Amino acid sequence: MIASSQARLSSVIITRIVVLTALLAALELACRLGVIDRVTMIPPTEMVAALWQILASGRFDSDIAFTTGNIAAAVALAVGLGFFVGAGLHALPRLRRVIEPMLSAYYAIPTFIFYPLLIVIFGVGRTALIVMGAMFAIVAMIVNTILGLDRVSKVVLQSAVMLRLDWFRQLILVRLPAAGPHLVTGLKLAVTYSVIGIVAGEFILATSGIGKRVAFAYDNFDNNTMYGMLLLLLLGVIAVNGLLSTWERRLHRRFGQQ
Amino acid sequence: MKSTRLDTAILVFGLLLVWQLLYMVAGANVISAPLATLIRAGQLLADERFWLHIKSTGEAFGLAGIIAIVLGIAVGLWLGFRRFAGDVADPFINTLYSIPKITLYPLILLAFGLGMSAKVAFGVIHGLFPVTIFTMGAVRNVAPIYYRTARIMRLTDFATLATIMAPAALPEILAGIRIGVALTLLGTLIGEFFASTSGVGFALIRASETHAVTDVMAITLLLFVFAASVNALLNFIQRRLRHNG
Numbered sequence: 001m002i003a004s005s006q007a008r009l010s011s012v013i014i015t016r017i018v019v020l021t022a023l024l025a026a027l028e029l030a031c032r033l034g035v036i037d038r039v040t041m042i043p044p045t046e047m048v049a050a051l052w053q054i055l056a057s058g059r060f061d062s063d064i065a066f067t068t069g070n071i072a073a074a075v076a077l078a079v080g081l082g083f084f085v086g087a088g089l090h091a092l093p094r095l096r097r098v099i100e101p102m103l104s105a106y107y108a109i110p111t112f113i114f115y116p117l118l119i120v121i122f123g124v125g126r127t128a129l130i131v132m133g134a135m136f137a138i139v140a141m142i143v144n145t146i147l148g149l150d151r152v153s154k155v156v157l158q159s160a161v162m163l164r165l166d167w168f169r170q171l172i173l174v175r176l177p178a179a180g181p182h183l184v185t186g187l188k189l190a191v192t193y194s195v196i197g198i199v200a201g202e203f204i205l206a207t208s209g210i211g212k213r214v215a216f217a218y219d220n221f222d223n224n225t226m227y228g229m230l231l232l233l234l235l236g237v238i239a240v241n242g243l244l245s246t247w248e249r250r251l252h253r254r255f256g257q258q
Numbered sequence: 259m260k261s262t263r264l265d266t267a268i269l270v271f272g273l274l275l276v277w278q279l280l281y282m283v284a285g286a287n288v289i290s291a292p293l294a295t296l297i298r299a300g301q302l303l304a305d306e307r308f309w310l311h312i313k314s315t316g317e318a319f320g321l322a323g324i325i326a327i328v329l330g331i332a333v334g335l336w337l338g339f340r341r342f343a344g345d346v347a348d349p350f351i352n353t354l355y356s357i358p359k360i361t362l363y364p365l366i367l368l369a370f371g372l373g374m375s376a377k378v379a380f381g382v383i384h385g386l387f388p389v390t391i392f393t394m395g396a397v398r399n400v401a402p403i404y405y406r407t408a409r410i411m412r413l414t415d416f417a418t419l420a421t422i423m424a425p426a427a428l429p430e431i432l433a434g435i436r437i438g439v440a441l442t443l444l445g446t447l448i449g450e451f452f453a454s455t456s457g458v459g460f461a462l463i464r465a466s467e468t469h470a471v472t473d474v475m476a477i478t479l480l481l482f483v484f485a486a487s488v489n490a491l492l493n494f495i496q497r498r499l500r501h502n503g
Contacts, residue, residue, distance in 0.1 A: 099269070109478075109485050117289065203452070214364060218364040230361055237358060
C-alpha cells in the first residue's frame with residue numbers, strides 16, 4: 001500500500017515536470033517562430049538571460065532593496081498589529097460579531113484606491129508605500145488570528161489558568177503557539193497582499209522600486225528589463241510562498257487534531 | 259439578532275464620528291467630510307456621465323465574472339473528478355492563485371491592448387483560480403458513497419458530474435464563487451486603473467490625479483457599498499442552500 005502510493009506520488013511529480021517543461025517549450029517555440037511577436041513577449045530563455053544580466057550588473061540593486069525593504073516593513077507591521085487586533089476582537093465577542101462581516105467584505109474593495117490619499121498625507125516615498133502594503137495585508141492577519149484562537153483546545157487553556165498566567169502571558173506563551181498553524185497562514189497571505197499593495201503603489205507613482213522599473217521599462221518598450229524584473233518578482237514571491245506553505249503544512253501536521 | 263443590529267448601528271455611528279474627527283484634524287485637502295461625501299455620491303448617481311462609467315464597468319465585470327465562473331467550475335469539476343490530473347495540476351493552480359496578478363499587468367496590456375478585452379482579462383485571471391480550487395476541493399470531498407451509487411446506476415462520466423457531483427458540491431462551489439466574484443471585481447477595477455479610458459476605476463484614478471478629494475472619497479464609498487452588497491447577497495444565497503441541503 002505504502003509502496004504503491006509512493007510510486008503514484010513519484011509518477012505525479014514526474015508528470016508535473018513533464019507538463020511544465022512542455023508548456024515552457026511551447027511558449028519558447030511560439031515566441032521564436034513569431035506566433036507571439038517580440039513586442040508582446042520575449043522567449044522564456046531570454047527572460048532568464050535578462051534576469052541574470054540584471055543581477056550580475058547590479059544596476060537595479062537599489063530598487064530591489066527598496067521594494068524588499070518596503071515589503072518586509074509592511075509585513076512586520078501588518079502581522080504585529082494584526083495579531084493584537086485579532087486577539088482583541090477575539091476577547092470582545094460583541095464587537096467581533098459586528099466587525100466580522102466587514103472584514104469578510106474587505107478584500108472586495110481594491111484597497112489601493114486609497115494610495116493617492118496616502119501620497120497626499122505622507123508624500124511620495126517609502127512611508128506611503130509601506131502603509132499601503134500594511135493596510136492591504138492586515139485584515140488577512142486579523143481574520144486568521146481570530147480563526148486560530150477559535151481553534152485553541154480547551155485543555156490547553158485550562159492548563160494556562162492553572163498556571164495562573166495573566167491575560168498577556170496567556171496570549172503570548174499559550175495561545176500564540178497553539179494557534180501557530182493559522183498564524184502562519186495569516187503571515188503567508190500578508191506577504192502576498194503586501195506585495196500587491198506595494199508593487200501596485202510603485203506602478204502608479206513612486207521614485208524607485210521594482211514596480212517603478214517595470215512601469216518605466218513598459219513605457220519605453222524595454223522588454224528585456226521589464227520581463228527580467230517581472231521574472232525576479234514572481235520567482236521571489238513563489239519562493240517565499242513555497243517556504244511558508246511548507247512551514248504551514250508542518251505545523252498543521254504537528255497540531256494535527258484540527 | 260436585535261442586539262446585533264443595535265451594535266451595528268453604534269459601530270456605523272462610531273465610524274462616522276471618527277471620519278468626521280479625522281476630517282477636522284487633517285483638513286479638506288486630505289479627506290472630505292462624511293456629509294459632503296454622501297452628497298457628492300448622490301450627485302454622481304444622478305449624473306448621466308457617471309452612469310456611462312458604471313455601465314462600462316458593469317459590462318466588463320459581468321463578462322469577466324461569467325467567464326471566471328463557467329470556466330472555473332468546468333476545469334474544477336474535471337480536475338476534481340480525475341484524481342491524477344488534479345494531483346498534477348494542484349501546485350500549478352495554487353501558485354497561480356497566490357502570485358500577485360498585478361505584476362502581470364504589462365503582459366496583459368501588451369497581449370490585449372488598451373480597452374475592454376484587457377479589463378475582462380484582468381477580471382478573469384483574478385476570479386478564475388479561486389473558483390477552480392474550491393470546485394476541485396468540493397468534488398474531492400463528495401462522500402464516496404455517491405460515486406458508488408453513480409457506478410451502480412451505470413451513469414456516464416458526464417452524467418455523474420452533472421447530476422451527482424455538481425449538486426453535491428454546490429455549497430462549497432458557491433463559497434468559491436463568492437471569493438471569485440469579489441476578486442473579479444477587484445481585477446476589473448485594476449484593469450480600469452491602468453488600461454482604460456472609461457469605467458468607474460478610470461473615473462477614480464482621474465479624480466485622484468486631478469486631486470478631487472471629494473470625488474475620490476465618494477467613488478470609494480460607492481464601490482465599498484456595492485462590493486459589500488454583492489458579498490452579502492452571495493452570503494445569503496450560500497446560507498439558504500446550506501439550510502436546504
